[in-house]
Amino acid sequence: MSAIRTIVDWLDDRAGVRELVNEALYESVPGGSRWRYVWGSALVMAFVTQALTGIFLWMAYSPSTQTAWESVYYIEHEMAGGWLLRGIHHYMAQMMIVLLAIHFIQVVWDGAYRAPRELNFVIGLVLMLVVLGLSFTGYLLPWDQKGYWATNVGTELASQAPIAGVALKKLAVGGSDYGHHTLTRFFALHAGVLPALLVGFLVLHIMLFRRHGLHAKDRNRAPDTTFWPDQVLKDSVASLGILAAVLALTVWKGAELMAPADAANPYDAARPEWYFLFLFQFLKWFPGELEIWGAFIIPGIVVAVLFVMPWIGRSKAGHLLNVALMGVLFGGAAFLTAQALYDDNFAAWNEKTEDNAARYEASQGFLDAKQEAEHEARRVIELARSPAKIPPTGALTLVYNDPYLQGPKLYKQNCAGCHNYADPENSDLRWAYLVNKNPSAPNLFGVGTRKWISGLLDPKQIVSAHYFGYAGSPFVGDGDQTDMVDFIQESLSEDLDNEQRQAIQTAFKKIAAALSAEARLPSQAEADARDAEMITEGRALLTGGLADLLESGTSCTDCHTFGEMQDIGSPVLDDYMSRRWLLDFLSNASDERFYGELNDRMPAFAPHDDLRLNQLDHKSLELIVDWLRSDWYRPSQDTDASETANP
Amino acid sequence: MANPPASQSDRPNATKNRRSFFAALAAITTGAVVVLTPLAVGVVTFLSPLLRKRQSSTVRVALLAQVPDDGLPRYFPVVADREDAWNRYPQQRVGGVYLVRQADEAAPTAFTAKCPHAGCFIGYAAGADHFQCPCHTSAFKLDGSRVRGDDEVSPRDMDQLPVELRELQLASGETATEVWVEFIDFQTGHKQPIHTT
Known part of the structure; x- marks a missing residue:
């Protein structure tokens, strides 16, 4: 005990520690400690939390376009406790906005801005602006689609500011376009400039607060007390409650990380963080060039009014006016926020009618984009977690090279106009947007699988819209290429007795297995290996064996090439629906290996040696083909592989 | 603590006053140059995006x-x-x-x-x-x-x-x-x- 006393004495002698501690802890609290005084301290606690978590995030964050998302992904999904660290930072930031609002409302309501506290009120407002700046800059740092596109709107608006707008945007963004320097600048602001300003103004704020003393609501409510320990206890309990709420949000929702920012792939559901949503909505009220009113003039006037509130509030009437202004401000912001949320979710909460069609569609677009973005984010994270990890060029490379993500997009642009893509048995919501209800070509869902080929060899299914029965098909009815359909229907005609029918159906089943094995689908590799015998039998049937079973005395190779070349405009069956076969087919379906001159509709996407003339490049074709063949990375495959590697 | 600051009554006389005015001026100028030089260099670099032109x-x-x-x-x-x-x-x-x-x-x-x-x-x-x-x-x-x-x-x-x-x-x-x-x-x-x- 005496050793501690000696040290404290020594420190006190040199630095006046006892006085400092006394000053800090024994501030008088007139009228006793109260719960209503906790908000300022809670804000300090929130800021300390942000500083602490921010510094540790900083130790793992790397601001560049190839590493920002990647390092945040690594924090969130790979580092021990990273999700918690980021979650606390994410939700405490939002909590700070709420606390600021409460603190502000209380100060105005109580008239705590009156002399001599005007200057401290002004400093408080500066602190509020700094915190809003921290929120705005922090939103971009993960460099995900949401932050990127929302911030883009923000800086685009800044460029419309009178006189220096364009220069201002260029300086903020570090050039004309978003890039490395946008991140380095935003990060320097977020982790350096703004926190330094915040600390500086916070010190002034607290100094002045101590100088003026606490603005007591009711001095005679209870005997005076000191800050330590009564008020500190209340402040700590409140702070603990806030932390608990932040932790609960983190565990419940987690901090979101969308797909990596992509300048070429707009995110249609880009919205600012909820506390800026009212500004976003406000802009919708100002058509054309009036926008400057919504973006600058009115918000500018509002902020200016806030700064002069202490002077307006000198008289009782002025104070009431301030309270009314604050009510209008918060009420307006709440209304606009609700309106923005309602607009975005309109389609989820309402039925579509003729009158609300435009509104409904806009909302549906938002909801679809949001869902798709979430789907994409899950996929990129899955890819980033693969043993191959993220390449040095960044996670966007993963996005661009993934058939699962790019295939459907390319398919929609190039194929969905004619082909349907839908599981005939179950509707898969993932691909709902690829359904074509009036197809003019076969359904490509599961193309090349045993099931798909079995359908093609089924007399009923082959004439359905899923295969050759679509409107205007040349393969059915009065068409000029009905050989295939006729062959299948005659082979299994109604006249057959049960035994014959069964024998032929079994033969078709084997042929389907053999043909499907030609595709070498990764999803069917196991079945192909298991049914090697059936596949061998199937190959024998389709190369002639079938002829013995059928009245027509023909088999597949009477028209199709399979090993032996036939020359009558029927697709080659060697490697049927394999990667190579499909790539060649998509490149030029009019090639003699496929439909030759009989091709009446399938575009040739890449028939030219001169690549400039092709509609699609090789990579796009590969992505479409791999997606159609369900040949994409799956996390489970990989666990299987590692299990076999390490028995 | 051994040498407490000079009290009001020990103020220097007029000549000294003039001298100390120049000293103060010199001190402020020197200090400003020392602080502003690195700041100005930083600001110039910070402004460099304004000089870059983009061509469509x-x-x-x-x-x-x-x-x-x-x-x-x-x-x-x-x-x-x-x-x-x-x-x-x-x-x-x-x-x-x-x-x-x-x-x-x-x-x-x-x-x-x-x-x-x-x-x-x-x-x-x-x-x-x-x-x-x-x-x-x-x-x-x-x-x-x-x-x-x-x-x-x-x-x-x-x-x-x-x-x-x-x-x-x-x-x-x-x-x-x-x-x-x-x-x-x-x-x-x-x-x-x-x-x-």
């Missing part, structure tokens, strides 16, 4: 054959070399254009997909009779004009880009027509289209 590039976006003359918009990504500080990305998607060709028109009209309001990407759903911006719901007719005119939040119609048709001579002797577009970036929020360059 003319890029090939499609073959004319890919734009049927049915008056319906077709979206094409704009692929060009892109520089970002120390990186150069060859052939990157840098934006998007809609090409619309009316019946019997030789060249299509090109609209940039960037919304004149706040720079979001304007969308087009196949078959729809208008373009729609997903952010603040501006709507544009297929000729790029605003559906509700001046009541629309967008201050002007969709921005058009200069289109050029170029003949491509093939090794085989055949020709093909390419659509080239000058990909200009426009400032948002103004009634007139102003280049950002």
Whole structure:
């Protein structure tokens, strides 16, 4: 005990520690400690939390376009406790906005801005602006689609500011376009400039607060007390409650990380963080060039009014006016926020009618984009977690090279106009947007699988819209290429007795297995290996064996090439629906290996040696083909592989 | 603590006062130079993006054959070399254009997909009779004009880009027509289209 006393004495002698501690802890609290005084301290606690978590995030964050998302992904999904660290930072930031609002409302309501506290009120407002700046800059740092596109709107608006707008945007963004320097600048602001300003103004704020003393609501409510320990206890309990709420949000929702920012792939559901949503909505009220009113003039006037509130509030009437202004401000912001949320979710909460069609569609677009973005984010994270990890060029490379993500997009642009893509048995919501209800070509869902080929060899299914029965098909009815359909229907005609029918159906089943094995689908590799015998039998049937079973005395190779070349405009069956076969087919379906001159509709996407003339490049074709063949990375495959590697 | 500061009564006399005025001036000047030099150097570097000019590039976006003359918009990504500080990305998607060709028109009209309001990407759903911006719901007719005119939040119609048709001579002797577009970036929020360059 005496050793501690000696040290404290020594420190006190040199630095006046006892006085400092006394000053800090024994501030008088007139009228006793109260719960209503906790908000300022809670804000300090929130800021300390942000500083602490921010510094540790900083130790793992790397601001560049190839590493920002990647390092945040690594924090969130790979580092021990990273999700918690980021979650606390994410939700405490939002909590700070709420606390600021409460603190502000209380100060105005109580008239705590009156002399001599005007200057401290002004400093408080500066602190509020700094915190809003921290929120705005922090939103971009993960460099995900949401932050990127929302911030883009923000800086685009800044460029419309009178006189220096364009220069201002260029300086903020570090050039004309978003890039490395946008991140380095935003990060320097977020982790350096703004926190330094915040600390500086916070010190002034607290100094002045101590100088003026606490603005007591009711001095005679209870005997005076000191800050330590009564008020500190209340402040700590409140702070603990806030932390608990932040932790609960983190565990419940987690901090979101969308797909990596992509300048070429707009995110249609880009919205600012909820506390800026009212500004976003406000802009919708100002058509054309009036926008400057919504973006600058009115918000500018509002902020200016806030700064002069202490002077307006000198008289009782002025104070009431301030309270009314604050009510209008918060009420307006709440209304606009609700309106923005309602607009975005309109389609989820309402039925579509003729009158609300435009509104409904806009909302549906938002909801679809949001869902798709979430789907994409899950996929990129899955890819980033693969043993191959993220390449040095960044996670966007993963996005661009993934058939699962790019295939459907390319398919929609190039194929969905004619082909349907839908599981005939179950509707898969993932691909709902690829359904074509009036197809003019076969359904490509599961193309090349045993099931798909079995359908093609089924007399009923082959004439359905899923295969050759679509409107205007040349393969059915009065068409000029009905050989295939006729062959299948005659082979299994109604006249057959049960035994014959069964024998032929079994033969078709084997042929389907053999043909499907030609595709070498990764999803069917196991079945192909298991049914090697059936596949061998199937190959024998389709190369002639079938002829013995059928009245027509023909088999597949009477028209199709399979090993032996036939020359009558029927697709080659060697490697049927394999990667190579499909790539060649998509490149030029009019090639003699496929439909030759009989091709009446399938575009040739890449028939030219001169690549400039092709509609699609090789990579796009590969992505479409791999997606159609369900040949994409799956996390489970990989666990299987590692299990076999390490028995 | 051994030498307490001089009290008011020990103030130097007038000559000393003049001297100390110059001393103070010199001290302030020296101090300012010391602090402002690094600050000024930092500010200059910070301002350097203002000196960099961007030039819009003319890029090939499609073959004319890919734009049927049915008056319906077709979206094409704009692929060009892109520089970002120390990186150069060859052939990157840098934006998007809609090409619309009316019946019997030789060249299509090109609209940039960037919304004149706040720079979001304007969308087009196949078959729809208008373009729609997903952010603040501006709507544009297929000729790029605003559906509700001046009541629309967008201050002007969709921005058009200069289109050029170029003949491509093939090794085989055949020709093909390419659509080239000058990909200009426009400032948002103004009634007139102003280049950002």
